[in-house]
Amino acid sequence: MLTIDEAFRKFKSRLELNDKEQKNASARQQEVRDYLDTKFKIDRSFLTGSYARWTKTKPLKDVDIFFVLKSAEDHYRTKAPAVVLTDFHDALVEKYGNKATRQNRSINVDFGVKADVNDNTDYRVISVDVVPAFDKGSDFEIPDDELGRWIMTNPQTHADKAVAAHQAYSSEWKGLARMVKYWNNNPKHGEKPIKPSFLIEVMALQCLHGGWGGSFDREMQAFFATLADRIFDEWPDPAGLGPPISNGMDAARKSRARDLLRAAEREATLAIDHVRRGRTGEALRAWRELFGPKFPLS
Ligand SMILES: Nc1ncnc2c1ncn2[C@@H]1O[C@H](COP(=O)(O)OP(=O)(O)OP(=O)(O)O)[C@@H](O)[C@H]1O
Ligand SMILES: [Mg+2]
Incomplete structure (x- = not known):
């Protein structure tokens, strides 16, 4: 049977980008870029x-692509962010129909790829977020529709x-972040x-500090607790x-998040206890229940 450490390592690698996915993301970037070049003066675009990071x-969705506009498009900067978002949306609707949806800072383009029960997409990107951007020194300005102003990033x-x-975390920090984001998407x-x-x-x-302790299950338990x-x-x-990242939730939503994080912490504690009592199979099932189908049972 898989040990808990082996299971977490397998889980971590399943959440890593592979070559096929990167090829597909680049092809989608090029496709959208080629089209938008016919509509706007674009200086450059990049996956971000x-x-x-x-x-x-x-599954891979909402991959951000910045489209940095040339100074010929500077007229947008003096207008409300809604104007550039509307123009990008209108342009993308011409090509992608109702698969192009307007968001607060971007236009989402959905490629109609569906994830299967194991969260696999045959290495394809489900959707991208098209972000109109302007250079501002070494920073960028992007539209924020809800705030009704341009924000820096x-x-x-x-x-x-x-x-x-x-x-600083023995090269385990990104893996742990991806895992909690996977939990969040469950x-x-x-x-x-x-x-x-x-x-x-x-x-x-800030919440992962003090260095990697050496065991995924204890790291997760502590991470959920601190979150x-x-x-x-x-x-x-x-x-x-930019504006505080925590502005996306009101008090009720934060309180719900805290309850679900505490529940995850308790499930982690139970899973750790299973291992202590020699019940590895039970522990694997508990982690699978907590995270979802990409956490392996074998
Ligand atoms: N409030 C903000 N101020 C400045 N920059 C921000 C802000 N929010 C997001 N960003 C930048 O824009 C990027 C894209 O935002 P987004 O919400 O898609 O996050 P993400 O890190 O890509 O996460 P996800 O995996 O959910 O797509 C972020 O990675 C960050 O670099
Ligand atoms: Mg994103």
Whole structure:
């Protein structure tokens, strides 16, 4: 039988990006870029967000692509963010129909790929988030429809912080972040406990500290506990540029998240107890129940 450590390592690797997925993501980026080039003056585009940082979970969806506009499009910057989002949405609807949906800071393009019961997509990306962006020094300005203003962001700073945290944690930090994001996506919760899921990563910058202790199950138990303790804190943008990442949830939603995080902590405690009593099979089933189908039983 699989040991708990082997199971977590297998789980971790199942949540890693592989070559086929990266090829598909690049092909989708190129496809959308080729089309948008016929509509806007685009300087460059790049895959970003958790995808580029290696903290995206599975199935692969909402992969962020920044489309950095040339100065010929600067007229948008003096207008409400809704204007550029509407124009991008209208353009993408022409090609993708109702598979293009407008969001707060981006347009989501769904490629009609469905995940199977094991959360596999045959290595294909389900959807991308098209983000119109402008250079602002070494930072970027992106539209925020809810705030009704342009916000600043710097994906490179977020990436650098993730790399530093990963290195300080014996190269296990990104794997743990992907696992909790996978837990967060588990459909058994209905709505995601933590929104946006970027908040998990931002909290992990502080909640995973003291160094890697050597066992996945104890790391997870402690991580869930600290997330529950600190979900009501304010969590600013780690790059110090954009609005607080914790603004995505009201008090009721935070309270629900805290309850679900505490429940996950209790399930982790029970799973650890199973191992102590020699019941590895029970422990594997408990972790599988907690995370979902990508956690292996064998
Ligand atoms: N409030 C914010 N201020 C500044 N930058 C932000 C803010 N929220 C998100 N970002 C940046 O935009 C990127 C994309 O946001 P998104 O919500 O898709 O998060 P993500 O890290 O890609 O997580 P997910 O795995 O859920 O897609 C983030 O990775 C981060 O670099
Ligand atoms: Mg994203």
